[in-house]
Amino acid sequence: MEPSNTPETGRNDGAPGPRHAYVLRLFVAGMTARSTRAVANILAICEEHFAGAYELEVVNLYERPSLAAGEQIIAAPTCVKAFPLPQRRIIGDMSNTGRVLEGLDLVTHA
Amino acid sequence: MAIAETPGHHSRIVQLSKSPTGIDGFDQVAGGGLPAGRPTLVCGGAGCGKTLFAISFLVHGATRFDEPGVFMSFDESGDELAQNVASLGFDLPGLVEKKKLVLDHVKIERREIEETGDYDLEGLFVRLGYAIDSIGARRVVLDTIESLFAGLANQSILRAELRRLFRWLKDRGVTAMITGERGEGTLTRQGLEEYVSDAVIVLDHRVTEQISTRRLRIVKYRGSAHGTNEYPFLIDEDGLSVLPVTSIGLTHDASSERISTGVARLDMMLGGRGYFRGSTILVSGTAGAGKSSLAAHFLDAACRRGERCLAFVFEESPQQVVRNMRSIGIDLQRWVERGLLEFHAARPSLHGLEMHLSRMHRAIDRFQPSVVVLDPVSSLLRVAQQTDVQATLTPASRTAGPSTSRPTWRSRRSWTPGSC
Structure with missing residues (x-):
């Protein structure tokens, strides 16, 4: 497994610019313990790996149920990496950091 | 029990x-x-x-x-x-x-x-x-x-x-x-x-x-x-x-009305009045015995009374049937033209038995005939097990008695809607 890239190098998919914006949307179903855990975990990862260069929106599916079909959500919590492409879905409470990093394409797949 | x-x-x-x-x-x-x-x-x-x-x-x-x-x-x-x-x-x-x-x-x-x-x-x-x-x-x-x-x-x-x-x-x-x-x-x-x-x-x-x-x-x-x-x-x-x-239940009505077979002397033999309406008649015989001709007479007689008829044929095309029957003086074409007679021709091997049956069912539902002819019913044996055919055509085998003869021609009148 490669070490995770620092955000400054911006390794991903030849995206331009040294500062690489990540756009993430985290879909949760109500503020359950699992949801709270997922938010805390993904926030920690974002802060550690691309502080100041990311955008994280938390969406409560109960409040905006129409988004579930449009965003192809089945599991909760689901974190959609909307940018950079390719789009990916990370599901679960984000407790397995290694897998979250894989999902964010910060490390290559084992 | x-x-x-x-x-x-x-x-x-x-x-x-x-x-x-x-x-x-x-x-x-x-x-x-x-x-x-x-x-x-x-x-x-x-x-x-x-x-x-x-x-x-x-x-x-x-x-x-x-x-x-x-x-x-x-x-x-x-x-x-x-x-x-x-x-x-x-x-x-x-x-x-x-x-x-x-x-x-x-x-x-x-x-x-x-x-x-x-x-x-x-x-x-x-x-x-x-x-x-x-x-x-x-x-x-x-x-x-x-x-x-x-x-x-x-x-x-x-x-x-x-x-x-x-x-x-x-x-x-x-x-x-x-x-x-x-x-x-x-x-x-x-x-x-x-x-x-x-x-x-x-x-x-x-x-x-x-x-x-x-x-x-x-x-x-x-x-x-x-x-x-x-x-x-x-x-x-x-x-x-x-x-x-x-x-399907065996609860259909039985009519005591009689209708002509289309052959005056056959009517005589059947008590002077012909078949029962709504019954199933099995006509059996070897090739060339006149089974199709007998059915054509029956169809012709029904059409003359102004009744609608459906004929399912499995071995000849409608044109062939019309031509052949013309040779014995029966003009079926005019009934086709007047919309009283409809032919459905299909090779037996075209579908399985249920498909044949269902097509018949649908055609009957749509056309609402009072007379239906299948010629020859034995063709269906080729595409299915004999038991299947017998189960499917129960009324026929019942009327004819247990496998006394090869079913070849079957004419049936006033199909009860919803049965078969």
């Missing part, structure tokens, strides 16, 4: 309410339809007609029973589905526009998904709930939910969530149909039959001697009486229909 009856009890028992599918024949076999407000599992191999069965259930619900529906597809996109069923006259986009139907395609790409810990399928619940609420749906189809197993790795979460989903559907009071792919030694690959315990229907598509037949069987129907046989069903340009051939 005696059945003990508890006096005064049975009258108060509430019968399971049914949600009609509108599929010809199926509702008859299932005692009115699917269990209303409960999930039903429909399983079978690839290409067995599961999706079409499910779509028919929804479209009929929306158009005929004022029950809007949600189709959640895990395989095909809405556009693909709409195209596939357009040839059957199902206008899915139109129903979507009228808020009678919601099509939701659940796309699961395993390589796009990373599983990072504990989750549930609440997203799917929210999605389905929203779709149901948006049109006030009373029916739901999940086709084929087992695809989830290919998309998600954590089987124990999936199983627990599916169990919760089926419970949830029941609580919502929607009549749901869940389709599943047939597995090795199990009804479905993932054992969904364990979760859906109210009603299970198995569809089957088999090829025997190069002729394909489709069969349907209700394996389980909790709380309801149902036919347990395998029933042939077919898919044609009018959609899907089930043929409850083996469950």
Whole structure:
């Protein structure tokens, strides 16, 4: 497994610019313990790996149920990496950091 | 066997309410339809007609029973589905526009998904709930939910969530149909039959001697009486229909009215008045014995009385029949032109027995003839087991006595609607 890239190098998919914006949307179903855990975990990862260069929106599916079909959500919590492409879905409470990093394409797949 | 009856009890028992599918024949076999407000599992191999069965259930619900529906597809996109069923006259986009139907395609790409810990399928619940609420749906189809197993790795979460989903559907009071792919030694690959315990229907598509037949069987129907046989069903340009051939009762009326055979001296021999209306007459004989000619006389006589006639021919084309009969002085062409006589010609090997039977059934329903001729019925033996033919054409064999002669010509009058 490669070490995770620092955000400054911006390794991903030849995206331009040294500062690489990540756009993430985290879909949760109500503020359950699992949801709270997922938010805390993904926030920690974002802060550690691309502080100041990311955008994280938390969406409560109960409040905006129409988004579930449009965003192809089945599991909760689901974190959609909307940018950079390719789009990916990370599901679960984000407790397995290694897998979250894989999902964010910060490390290559084992 | 005696059945003990508890006096005064049975009258108060509430019968399971049914949600009609509108599929010809199926509702008859299932005692009115699917269990209303409960999930039903429909399983079978690839290409067995599961999706079409499910779509028919929804479209009929929306158009005929004022029950809007949600189709959640895990395989095909809405556009693909709409195209596939357009040839059957199902206008899915139109129903979507009228808020009678919601099509939701659940796309699961395993390589796009990373599983990072504990989750549930609440997203799917929210999605389905929203779709149901948006049109006030009373029916739901999940086709084929087992695809989830290919998309998600954590089987124990999936199983627990599916169990919760089926419970949830029941609580919502929607009549749901869940389709599943047939597995090795199990009804479905993932054992969904364990979760859906109210009603299970198995569809089957088999090829025997190069002729394909489709069969349907209700394996389980909790709380309801149902036919347990395998029933042939077919898919044609009018959609899907089930043929409850083996469950037809023997309660049809018997008329004592007589009608002419078309041959004056034969009428004389039959008490001076001819055949009974509504009876089944078997004409048997070797090649060239005059069976077809006798039938032509019968048809001609009926047409002269202004009655409508249907002739199913299996060995000659309509033109051949008309030409040959002209040689014995019978002009059938004029009856065809006046719309009193209709020929249906098909080679016996064109379809399986049930397809022949169903086509006949439909033709009879549409044309409403008072006289029907099959020439020769023995051709059908070539495409099916003899027992099948006998079961299918029970009235014929009954009238003729037990296999006394080779059935070759069979003419039948005033087909009771809904029977056979």
